[in-house]
Amino acid sequence: MGEEMSLTEWQDSYAHRESTESPNNVFPLNQKRHRESIELPRVGWWSKIINRLEYLVTLPKGWDGYAAPPVRFQNAYFAATILSRICADDSLEPHIVPGHDGDLQIEWHLESAIFELHIIAPNNVIAWYGDDSTGEDGIERRITNNFIWAIEILDAMKDRNLGCATAEG
Amino acid sequence: MIDERPPQLPDYEDPPIHEVAFAIQFEPPADYQQAYITEVWDLFRDEFPKVQEVESRPPKFETFGLPGFQQTAFEIKSGPLHDRFWFLTEDEVELIQFQSDRLTHNWRKSKSPDEPYPRFERILPKFEEEFKNLDSYFLERFSTKAAINQCELTYINRIYISDENESISKWLNINCGDIDFEEFLVNARKVLYSSSSEPYARFHCVCRSAYDQNKEFLLQLELTVRGMPSSPDLTAASDFFKNAREVIVYSFDSLGTDYAHKKWGKK
Numbered sequence: 001m002g003e004e005m006s007l008t009e010w011q012d013s014y015a016h017r018e019s020t021e022s023p024n025n026v027f028p029l030n031q032k033r034h035r036e037s038i039e040l041p042r043v044g045w046w047s048k049i050i051n052r053l054e055y056l057v058t059l060p061k062g063w064d065g066y067a068a069p070p071v072r073f074q075n076a077y078f079a080a081t082i083l084s085r086i087c088a089d090d091s092l093e094p095h096i097v098p099g100h101d102g103d104l105q106i107e108w109h110l111e112s113a114i115f116e117l118h119i120i121a122p123n124n125v126i127a128w129y130g131d132d133s134t135g136e137d138g139i140e141r142r143i144t145n146n147f148i149w150a151i152e153i154l155d156a157m158k159d160r161n162l163g164c165a166t167a168e169g
Numbered sequence: 170m171i172d173e174r175p176p177q178l179p180d181y182e183d184p185p186i187h188e189v190a191f192a193i194q195f196e197p198p199a200d201y202q203q204a205y206i207t208e209v210w211d212l213f214r215d216e217f218p219k220v221q222e223v224e225s226r227p228p229k230f231e232t233f234g235l236p237g238f239q240q241t242a243f244e245i246k247s248g249p250l251h252d253r254f255w256f257l258t259e260d261e262v263e264l265i266q267f268q269s270d271r272l273t274h275n276w277r278k279s280k281s282p283d284e285p286y287p288r289f290e291r292i293l294p295k296f297e298e299e300f301k302n303l304d305s306y307f308l309e310r311f312s313t314k315a316a317i318n319q320c321e322l323t324y325i326n327r328i329y330i331s332d333e334n335e336s337i338s339k340w341l342n343i344n345c346g347d348i349d350f351e352e353f354l355v356n357a358r359k360v361l362y363s364s365s366s367e368p369y370a371r372f373h374c375v376c377r378s379a380y381d382q383n384k385e386f387l388l389q390l391e392l393t394v395r396g397m398p399s400s401p402d403l404t405a406a407s408d409f410f411k412n413a414r415e416v417i418v419y420s421f422d423s424l425g426t427d428y429a430h431k432k433w434g435k436k
Contacts, residue, residue, distance in 0.1 A: 054245050074196055074270060074318070076245050077228045085234035102199070121196060122230055122318040123397050145397050146368055147234040 045093040046083075052096045053080055056104060064100055072102035078122040079106055086147045091154055092161060108154065110161055115153050117143075129153050131160075172290050178415060179422035182434025186286045187389075188325040190275045191296045193406055194228060195315035197269040198307050203251050205310070206267075210256055212302045213265050217256035225253040225268045230319060231396045233360065233368040265299060272300055289414050293407065300403055320406050321395040322413040324421070327381070328388040328429070337388065340429045341376065353378040353388070361396065361416065370396020370409070372416055374424070390424070392417045 059070040083094065083106065097105045099118070106117040113131035120126065123144040130138030141149060174180070210220060227244070253268040262280045266273035274296040276287060304315050328340050337353060338344055345353075354377040361370040373393040380386055394413035398405035425433070 050245065057245060069199070072196070072199075073245070074228050078230055080245065081230045081232055082234075085232045088235065121316070122228075123401075145230070145232045147232060151234050 043087055043089055043091060043093075049083060049094065049096065050080065056096065056098050059098065063098075066100070068098070068100040069102050071098050071104045072121075074122050075102060075104055075119050079104060079117075079119050082106070082117065082119075082125075082147055082150075086150045086154060090158065092158055108157060110157055113157055113160060114138075115150075115157060117150065127153075172293075174288070174290055175415070178418050180436045181430075182436065184286065184421075184433050185326045185328050185390075186324060187278050187327040188275060188323075189286070189289075189292065190273055190321070190323040190325075191292065191410060192266075192271060192273040192319075192321040192323075193300055193315075193317055194271045194319040194321070195317045195401075198311035198313045198315075200311045201269050201307075203269075206254060208310070209267055209303070209306065210254070212306055213256050213299060217258055217263075217265055219257040219259065219261065221255040221257065223253050223255060225251050226271070228270060228319075229321070229395065231371045267303075272303055274299060293410055296410075297403060297407055300406075304403070316401040317398055317403070317406050318401060319395060320398050320409040320413070321393060322410050322417065323391060323393040324417050326390040326392070326421070328390060330386050330388060337378075338426070340388065340426055341390070341424050342426055343376065343424070350378075361394065363399070369399070370394055370413070372420065374420065390421075392420055 053071070053076040056071040057073050057076045059068075061067065061069050063070070079096065087094075092108050092110075095107045095109070097107060099105060103118065103120050106119070108115045114129070116128045118126040118128070125143040127141045127143050127150060128138050130136070143149070210217075251269045253266055253271075255264050255266055257264040260281060262277055262284065264275050264277075266275065274292065276292060278284070278286070300315075308314050330340065334349070336345065337350075343355065355375070357374045359372045359374075360368045361372055363369045371394070373391070373395065375389075375391040375393075377389055378386070379389050394416050396409070398409040422430075422435075425435075
């Protein structure tokens with residue numbers, strides 16, 4: 001039938017709907033109405049990334065020594081949404097770098113490969129991948145909301161990383 | 170101008186619609202502050218003279234990647250937090266919800282149970298006008314137009330069931346076997362594709378059993394289409410809403426049984 005949510009997960013998600021009906025106007029048969037935490041990080045670095053994004057949206061204007069604004073709130077949220085969509089439990093940890101115009105970049109670095117997602121605005125992302133086979137120009141793609149290619153790149157980087165680890169071991 | 174209802178769409182005399190919400194999400198103007206809220210309210214005050222203040226909602230984005238998407242909860246708290254404001258009509262049947270990055274128009278049956286649903290063709294042009302007014306205000310005040318990044322259309326239906334022991338499958342094409350569930354909650358999603366075979370939106374279907382304030386038993390069926398318009402402007406957003414409405418109506422028709430269709434006066 002599809003993915004089922006627990007009642008409390010539904011109650012949390014209900015608050016995000018555009019409906020004006022609060023959960024108090026319609027009572028589920030189970031009268032438990034308190035919110036339970038559903039903070040279950042899928043990957044070990046998730047809370048670190050969220051903390052980093054929170055930090056970046058509160059940067060003071062001119063944080064770069066010139067006039068750079070903080071990372072825009074929607075950009076930070078879009079970044080978290082992307083990561084939630086493309087990272088599996090064993091994904092490489094990304095790094096988040098602020099831009100100079102409220103934008104930000106998500107980066108993954110290996111010795112032999114780099115992958116970057118430059119979030120200019122929601123639905124406006126420039127993805128760039130480079131390794132020894134792509135040359136300095138690398139491969140660049142513009143992405144709006146479909147991140148299948150990013151998943152393929154991250155899977156390949158993970159395999160490359162495991163291969164290096166095995167060789168070193 | 171009010172468009173005609175597409176003649177091929179299934180139609181009902183008395184559908185169990187309880188609430189409808191049209192929503193546009195956009196990049197907020199960089200210089201917008203909550204101090205400007207009365208100027209925003211002034212855009213709509215003639216028809217929406219009442220106001221309530223509620224908690225704001227985080228942005229929502231439909232993105233596509235890993236299948237069987239496992240929702241990871243997160244909350245990003247920024248510095249100053251803006252509230253969300255409800256601007257309501259005198260009878261509170263319709264309202265506009267505004268926060269710095271979203272505009273929503275709701276119609277609610279709960280405030281006027283005897284009034285029929287005014288229909289999509291009447292609400293959409295009103296919402297378009299409301300957004301145009303807001304966009305013009307942003308341009309005049311902040312020298313920027315609102316770049317639309319998500320649209321969302323939600324229909325909430327309440328299916329009242331007189332007998333709690335009545336099977337859900339009498340009303341909806343959801344097979345529960347012979348199991349007499351105490352409580353029922355289903356959350357299902359489907360990716361929607363554009364004509365160029367690119368994913369652009371999701372259809373969400375949530376059905377759950379509940380009681381209303383009068384302790385009457387019901388099934389609440391929420392049907393939502395949320396996603397990215399083909400371009401960040403109102404024309405594309407309007408097209409999005411028209412397509413979303415068709416998805417929702419066809420899905421509603423498909424989910425309802427022949428018994429339900431009869432009860433709702435299918436034409």
